[in-house]
Protein backbone atom coordinates (compact mmCIF):
# COMPACT_ATOMS: atom_id res chain seq x y z
CA UNK A 1 0.00 0.00 0.00
CA UNK A 2 1.49 3.29 -1.11
CA UNK A 3 1.78 6.43 1.03
CA UNK A 4 -0.83 8.06 -1.17
CA UNK A 5 -3.51 5.46 -0.43
CA UNK A 6 -2.61 5.41 3.25
CA UNK A 7 -3.12 9.15 3.69
CA UNK A 8 -6.14 9.10 1.39
CA UNK A 9 -7.73 6.46 3.66
CA UNK A 10 -7.18 8.56 6.80
CA UNK A 11 -8.50 11.71 5.13
CA UNK A 12 -11.39 9.93 3.42
CA UNK A 13 -13.97 10.56 6.15
CA UNK A 14 -13.36 14.31 6.67
CA UNK A 15 -13.05 14.89 2.91
CA UNK A 16 -16.42 13.22 2.28
CA UNK A 17 -17.94 15.06 5.20
CA UNK A 18 -16.90 18.47 3.87
CA UNK A 19 -17.33 17.78 0.15
CA UNK A 20 -20.81 16.26 0.10
CA UNK A 21 -22.85 19.43 0.27
CA UNK A 22 -26.46 20.11 0.98
CA UNK A 23 -27.91 21.49 -2.33
CA UNK A 24 -30.18 24.32 -1.05
CA UNK A 25 -27.56 25.99 1.13
CA UNK A 26 -24.75 25.31 -1.33
CA UNK A 27 -26.68 26.89 -4.23
CA UNK A 28 -27.52 29.97 -2.17
CA UNK A 29 -23.89 30.23 -1.01
CA UNK A 30 -22.53 29.96 -4.56
CA UNK A 31 -25.00 32.56 -5.86
CA UNK A 32 -24.40 35.06 -3.08
CA UNK A 33 -20.74 34.24 -2.33
CA UNK A 34 -21.52 33.98 1.37
CA UNK A 35 -21.50 31.46 4.20
CA UNK A 36 -24.33 33.19 6.05
CA UNK A 37 -27.72 32.46 4.45
CA UNK A 38 -30.92 34.19 5.64
CA UNK A 39 -32.94 32.34 8.32
CA UNK A 40 -35.47 30.70 5.96
CA UNK A 41 -32.75 29.26 3.70
CA UNK A 42 -30.72 28.28 6.76
CA UNK A 43 -33.66 26.38 8.30
CA UNK A 44 -34.33 24.48 5.03
CA UNK A 45 -30.65 23.81 4.54
CA UNK A 46 -30.31 22.44 8.08
CA UNK A 47 -33.32 20.19 7.66
CA UNK A 48 -31.92 18.74 4.42
CA UNK A 49 -28.39 18.75 5.81
CA UNK A 50 -29.30 16.16 8.42
CA UNK A 51 -30.30 13.74 5.68
CA UNK A 52 -27.10 14.44 3.74
CA UNK A 53 -25.30 12.65 6.58
CA UNK A 54 -26.97 9.42 5.45
CA UNK A 55 -25.44 9.87 1.98
CA UNK A 56 -22.04 10.57 3.54
CA UNK A 57 -22.15 7.41 5.63
CA UNK A 58 -23.34 5.14 2.83
CA UNK A 59 -20.60 6.52 0.55
CA UNK A 60 -17.99 6.07 3.29
CA UNK A 61 -19.03 2.43 3.88
CA UNK A 62 -18.84 1.56 0.19
CA UNK A 63 -15.47 3.27 -0.32
CA UNK A 64 -13.94 1.64 2.78
CA UNK A 65 -15.18 -1.82 1.79
CA UNK A 66 -13.85 -1.29 -1.73
CA UNK A 67 -10.43 -0.15 -0.42
CA UNK A 68 -10.28 -3.04 2.05
CA UNK A 69 -11.01 -5.56 -0.71
CA UNK A 70 -8.58 -3.90 -3.09
CA UNK A 71 -5.73 -4.16 -0.55
CA UNK A 72 -7.00 -7.52 0.82
CA UNK A 73 -7.39 -6.08 4.31
CA UNK A 74 -11.02 -7.10 4.86
CA UNK A 75 -10.41 -9.50 7.74
CA UNK A 76 -8.02 -7.07 9.47
CA UNK A 77 -10.58 -4.28 9.00
CA UNK A 78 -13.20 -6.32 10.84
CA UNK A 79 -10.58 -7.35 13.41
CA UNK A 80 -9.15 -10.78 14.27
CA UNK A 81 -11.67 -11.37 17.08
CA UNK A 82 -14.79 -10.21 15.24
CA UNK A 83 -16.05 -13.82 15.16
CA UNK A 84 -16.36 -13.76 18.97
CA UNK A 85 -19.61 -11.88 18.77
CA UNK A 86 -20.75 -12.12 22.37
CA UNK A 87 -17.46 -10.98 23.84
CA UNK A 88 -17.16 -8.19 21.27
CA UNK A 89 -20.65 -6.93 22.09
CA UNK A 90 -19.83 -6.94 25.80
CA UNK A 91 -16.64 -4.97 25.34
CA UNK A 92 -18.66 -2.61 23.18
CA UNK A 93 -21.34 -2.06 25.83
CA UNK A 94 -18.71 -1.53 28.53
CA UNK A 95 -16.82 0.82 26.23
CA UNK A 96 -19.95 2.81 25.44
CA UNK A 97 -20.82 3.14 29.12
CA UNK A 98 -17.30 4.21 29.93
CA UNK A 99 -17.42 6.91 27.24
CA UNK A 100 -20.78 8.14 28.52
CA UNK A 101 -19.48 8.40 32.10
CA UNK A 102 -16.23 9.95 30.89
CA UNK A 103 -18.28 12.58 29.09
CA UNK A 104 -20.07 13.31 32.38
CA UNK A 105 -16.68 13.85 34.05
CA UNK A 106 -15.54 16.07 31.18
CA UNK A 107 -18.69 18.16 31.59
CA UNK A 108 -17.85 18.68 35.25
CA UNK A 109 -14.20 19.50 34.51
CA UNK A 110 -15.07 21.96 31.72
CA UNK A 111 -18.25 23.81 32.75
CA UNK A 112 -18.47 25.57 29.37
CA UNK A 113 -19.48 22.19 27.90
CA UNK A 114 -22.93 22.65 29.45
CA UNK A 115 -23.81 25.71 27.41
CA UNK A 116 -22.29 24.13 24.29
CA UNK A 117 -24.37 21.02 24.80
CA UNK A 118 -27.59 23.06 24.67
CA UNK A 119 -26.73 23.87 21.06
CA UNK A 120 -25.85 20.37 19.85
CA UNK A 121 -27.40 19.65 16.42
CA UNK A 122 -29.11 16.47 17.62
CA UNK A 123 -31.43 18.45 19.89
CA UNK A 124 -33.42 19.28 16.74
CA UNK A 125 -35.10 16.86 14.37
CA UNK A 126 -36.96 13.58 14.73
CA UNK A 127 -35.70 11.03 17.25
CA UNK A 128 -36.03 8.14 14.79
CA UNK A 129 -33.77 9.93 12.32
CA UNK A 130 -30.97 10.34 14.84
CA UNK A 131 -31.23 6.77 16.07
CA UNK A 132 -30.90 5.50 12.49
CA UNK A 133 -28.00 7.88 11.92
CA UNK A 134 -26.15 6.63 15.02
CA UNK A 135 -26.54 3.09 13.77
CA UNK A 136 -25.42 3.88 10.24
CA UNK A 137 -22.70 6.26 11.45
CA UNK A 138 -21.36 3.76 13.97
CA UNK A 139 -21.14 1.14 11.25
CA UNK A 140 -19.36 3.19 8.59
CA UNK A 141 -17.16 5.22 10.97
CA UNK A 142 -15.91 2.13 12.77
CA UNK A 143 -15.33 0.26 9.53
CA UNK A 144 -13.27 3.25 8.40
CA UNK A 145 -11.34 3.30 11.69
CA UNK A 146 -10.74 -0.45 11.45
CA UNK A 147 -9.41 -0.07 7.92
CA UNK A 148 -7.13 2.83 8.88
CA UNK A 149 -5.66 0.81 11.77
CA UNK A 150 -5.30 -2.27 9.57
CA UNK A 151 -3.49 -0.15 6.96
CA UNK A 152 -1.20 1.27 9.67
CA UNK A 153 -0.19 -2.23 10.71
CA UNK A 154 0.17 -3.37 7.11
CA UNK A 155 2.59 -0.53 6.34
CA UNK A 156 4.36 -1.01 9.71
CA UNK A 157 3.84 2.54 10.87
CA UNK A 158 3.75 3.70 14.49
CA UNK A 159 0.30 2.80 15.84
CA UNK A 160 0.23 5.53 18.55
CA UNK A 161 0.80 8.32 16.05
CA UNK A 162 -1.71 6.75 13.70
CA UNK A 163 -4.44 6.63 16.35
CA UNK A 164 -3.92 10.31 17.11
CA UNK A 165 -4.12 11.30 13.43
CA UNK A 166 -7.14 9.07 12.81
CA UNK A 167 -8.87 10.67 15.81
CA UNK A 168 -8.15 14.22 14.66
CA UNK A 169 -9.49 13.24 11.27
CA UNK A 170 -12.58 11.75 12.95
CA UNK A 171 -13.25 14.94 14.96
CA UNK A 172 -12.75 17.08 11.85
CA UNK A 173 -15.23 14.94 9.91
CA UNK A 174 -17.86 15.50 12.61
CA UNK A 175 -17.49 19.25 12.08
CA UNK A 176 -18.36 19.02 8.39
CA UNK A 177 -21.75 19.82 6.94
CA UNK A 178 -24.65 21.97 8.10
CA UNK A 179 -25.55 20.81 10.68
CA UNK A 180 -22.39 18.96 11.72
CA UNK A 181 -22.53 15.96 13.97
CA UNK A 182 -21.37 18.25 16.81
CA UNK A 183 -21.82 21.94 17.54
CA UNK A 184 -18.13 22.43 16.97
CA UNK A 185 -16.59 24.65 19.62
CA UNK A 186 -13.09 23.79 20.83
CA UNK A 187 -13.98 21.72 23.94
CA UNK A 188 -16.66 19.94 21.96
CA UNK A 189 -14.34 19.03 19.07
CA UNK A 190 -11.63 18.05 21.58
CA UNK A 191 -13.97 15.57 23.21
CA UNK A 192 -14.80 14.13 19.80
CA UNK A 193 -11.07 13.55 19.24
CA UNK A 194 -10.83 11.90 22.68
CA UNK A 195 -13.77 9.68 21.68
CA UNK A 196 -11.80 8.79 18.54
CA UNK A 197 -8.70 7.86 20.55
CA UNK A 198 -10.79 5.75 22.89
CA UNK A 199 -12.53 3.90 20.05
CA UNK A 200 -9.18 3.35 18.32
CA UNK A 201 -7.74 1.82 21.49
CA UNK A 202 -10.88 -0.26 21.95
CA UNK A 203 -10.48 -1.63 18.42
CA UNK A 204 -6.88 -2.66 19.11
CA UNK A 205 -7.73 -4.09 22.52
CA UNK A 206 -10.83 -6.06 21.53
CA UNK A 207 -9.68 -6.86 18.01
CA UNK A 208 -13.21 -6.49 16.73
CA UNK A 209 -15.09 -3.81 14.84
CA UNK A 210 -18.27 -5.06 16.56
CA UNK A 211 -16.97 -3.67 19.87
CA UNK A 212 -16.33 -0.21 18.52
CA UNK A 213 -19.63 -0.23 16.62
CA UNK A 214 -21.59 -1.14 19.77
CA UNK A 215 -19.64 1.38 21.86
CA UNK A 216 -20.29 4.16 19.34
CA UNK A 217 -24.04 3.45 19.04
CA UNK A 218 -24.36 3.09 22.82
CA UNK A 219 -22.48 6.31 23.59
CA UNK A 220 -24.12 8.56 21.00
CA UNK A 221 -27.61 7.21 21.73
CA UNK A 222 -27.09 7.64 25.47
CA UNK A 223 -25.84 11.19 25.00
CA UNK A 224 -28.79 11.94 22.70
CA UNK A 225 -31.38 10.86 25.27
CA UNK A 226 -29.53 12.46 28.13
CA UNK A 227 -29.19 15.88 26.49
CA UNK A 228 -32.69 15.90 24.98
CA UNK A 229 -34.07 15.17 28.40
CA UNK A 230 -31.94 17.90 29.96
CA UNK A 231 -33.05 20.41 27.34
CA UNK A 232 -36.68 19.46 27.94
CA UNK A 233 -36.37 19.86 31.70
CA UNK A 234 -34.76 23.30 31.68
CA UNK A 235 -36.27 25.39 28.87
CA UNK A 236 -35.00 28.59 30.49
CA UNK A 237 -31.45 27.61 29.59
CA UNK A 238 -32.02 27.20 25.85
CA UNK A 239 -30.74 30.12 23.79
CA UNK A 240 -34.11 31.15 22.29
CA UNK A 241 -36.96 30.18 24.58
CA UNK A 242 -40.26 30.02 22.71
CA UNK A 243 -43.76 29.91 24.17
CA UNK A 244 -43.85 26.22 23.35
CA UNK A 245 -45.93 25.20 26.32
CA UNK A 246 -48.73 27.55 25.27
CA UNK A 247 -48.94 26.59 21.59
CA UNK A 248 -52.34 25.05 20.90
CA UNK A 249 -52.42 21.42 19.89
CA UNK A 250 -52.26 20.79 16.18
CA UNK A 251 -50.44 23.95 15.19
CA UNK A 252 -47.57 22.83 13.00
CA UNK A 253 -44.86 24.70 14.78
CA UNK A 254 -41.50 23.32 13.86
CA UNK A 255 -37.96 23.36 15.14
CA UNK A 256 -37.50 25.76 18.08
CA UNK A 257 -40.42 24.29 20.01
CA UNK A 258 -39.25 20.73 19.31
CA UNK A 259 -36.07 21.43 21.17
CA UNK A 260 -38.00 22.23 24.31
CA UNK A 261 -40.83 19.79 23.93
CA UNK A 262 -39.83 16.67 22.04
CA UNK A 263 -42.85 15.16 20.32
CA UNK A 264 -44.73 12.60 22.38
CA UNK A 265 -45.56 9.50 20.37
CA UNK A 266 -48.96 7.82 20.25
CA UNK A 267 -47.84 5.11 22.69
CA UNK A 268 -46.33 7.53 25.16
CA UNK A 269 -47.96 8.02 28.59
CA UNK A 270 -50.55 10.75 29.11
CA UNK A 271 -50.85 13.22 31.94
CA UNK A 272 -53.73 11.95 34.15
CA UNK A 273 -54.89 15.54 34.79
CA UNK A 274 -54.92 17.23 31.40
CA UNK A 275 -54.46 14.26 29.05
CA UNK A 276 -51.52 15.76 27.13
CA UNK A 277 -48.89 13.30 25.95
CA UNK A 278 -45.60 13.13 27.81
CA UNK A 279 -42.40 12.30 25.94
CA UNK A 280 -39.74 10.02 27.43
CA UNK A 281 -37.48 12.92 28.20
CA UNK A 282 -40.15 14.69 30.28
CA UNK A 283 -40.79 11.73 32.53
CA UNK A 284 -38.65 11.33 35.60
CA UNK A 285 -39.13 7.83 36.97
CA UNK A 286 -37.33 8.51 40.25
CA UNK A 287 -38.54 11.93 41.39
CA UNK A 288 -41.91 13.69 41.07
CA UNK A 289 -41.94 15.95 38.01
CA UNK A 290 -44.11 18.69 36.54
CA UNK A 291 -46.47 18.19 33.60
CA UNK A 292 -45.25 20.67 30.94
CA UNK A 293 -48.83 21.48 29.92
CA UNK A 294 -50.82 21.83 33.15
CA UNK A 295 -47.92 22.18 35.64
CA UNK A 296 -49.37 19.60 38.01
CA UNK A 297 -46.96 17.41 39.95
CA UNK A 298 -46.85 13.89 38.52
CA UNK A 299 -44.89 10.81 39.42
CA UNK A 300 -44.17 7.24 38.35
CA UNK A 301 -44.86 4.44 40.79
CA UNK A 302 -41.61 3.38 42.51
CA UNK A 303 -42.54 -0.20 41.56
CA UNK A 304 -41.56 0.61 37.95
CA UNK A 305 -38.05 1.69 38.90
CA UNK A 306 -37.65 -1.29 41.21
CA UNK A 307 -38.63 -3.71 38.44
CA UNK A 308 -36.05 -2.20 36.05
CA UNK A 309 -33.34 -2.47 38.69
CA UNK A 310 -34.21 -6.09 39.37
CA UNK A 311 -34.13 -6.92 35.64
CA UNK A 312 -30.72 -5.22 35.32
CA UNK A 313 -29.24 -7.20 38.17
CA UNK A 314 -30.53 -10.50 36.78
CA UNK A 315 -29.26 -9.59 33.30
CA UNK A 316 -25.79 -8.57 34.47
CA UNK A 317 -25.31 -11.74 36.50
CA UNK A 318 -26.56 -13.83 33.58
CA UNK A 319 -24.00 -12.09 31.33
CA UNK A 320 -21.25 -12.77 33.88
CA UNK A 321 -22.14 -16.47 33.91
CA UNK A 322 -22.28 -16.61 30.10
CA UNK A 323 -18.79 -15.07 29.85
CA UNK A 324 -17.39 -17.51 32.34
CA UNK A 325 -18.81 -20.35 30.24
CA UNK A 326 -17.91 -19.04 26.80
CA UNK A 327 -14.31 -18.27 27.67
CA UNK A 328 -14.05 -21.16 30.09
CA UNK A 329 -12.70 -18.88 32.77
CA UNK A 330 -14.54 -18.62 36.07
CA UNK A 331 -12.94 -15.25 36.89
CA UNK A 332 -14.99 -13.65 34.10
CA UNK A 333 -18.02 -14.16 36.32
CA UNK A 334 -16.84 -11.02 38.14
CA UNK A 335 -17.89 -8.99 35.12
CA UNK A 336 -21.50 -9.47 36.30
CA UNK A 337 -21.37 -6.89 39.12
CA UNK A 338 -19.25 -4.55 36.99
CA UNK A 339 -21.86 -4.55 34.20
CA UNK A 340 -24.63 -4.13 36.77
CA UNK A 341 -22.87 -1.11 38.22
CA UNK A 342 -23.03 0.67 34.86
CA UNK A 343 -26.31 -0.80 33.67
CA UNK A 344 -28.50 0.19 36.62
CA UNK A 345 -28.18 3.98 36.21
CA UNK A 346 -28.39 3.90 32.39
CA UNK A 347 -31.12 1.30 31.77
CA UNK A 348 -34.09 3.54 32.78
CA UNK A 349 -33.28 5.92 29.92
CA UNK A 350 -33.91 3.10 27.45
CA UNK A 351 -36.65 1.27 29.35
CA UNK A 352 -38.84 4.36 29.43
CA UNK A 353 -38.92 4.32 25.67
CA UNK A 354 -39.82 0.68 25.18
CA UNK A 355 -41.98 0.13 28.26
CA UNK A 356 -43.82 3.41 28.88
CA UNK A 357 -44.53 3.78 32.60
CA UNK A 358 -47.95 4.65 34.04
CA UNK A 359 -47.93 8.25 35.23
CA UNK A 360 -50.00 9.22 38.28
CA UNK A 361 -50.96 12.49 39.91
CA UNK A 362 -48.65 13.17 42.81
CA UNK A 363 -51.01 15.26 44.98
CA UNK A 364 -53.96 12.83 44.82
CA UNK A 365 -51.64 9.91 45.51
CA UNK A 366 -50.24 11.70 48.57
CA UNK A 367 -53.75 12.41 49.94
CA UNK A 368 -54.85 8.84 49.21
CA UNK A 369 -51.84 7.56 51.10
CA UNK A 370 -52.77 9.77 54.03
CA UNK A 371 -56.34 8.40 54.08
CA UNK A 372 -55.00 4.87 54.05
CA UNK A 373 -52.87 5.65 57.04
CA UNK A 374 -55.97 6.73 58.98
Ligand SMILES: [Zn+2]
Nearest residue numbers: 271274291294
Ligand atom coordinates in the same frame (compact mmCIF):
# COMPACT_ATOMS: atom_id res chain seq x y z
ZN1 LIG B 1 -50.98 17.79 32.55
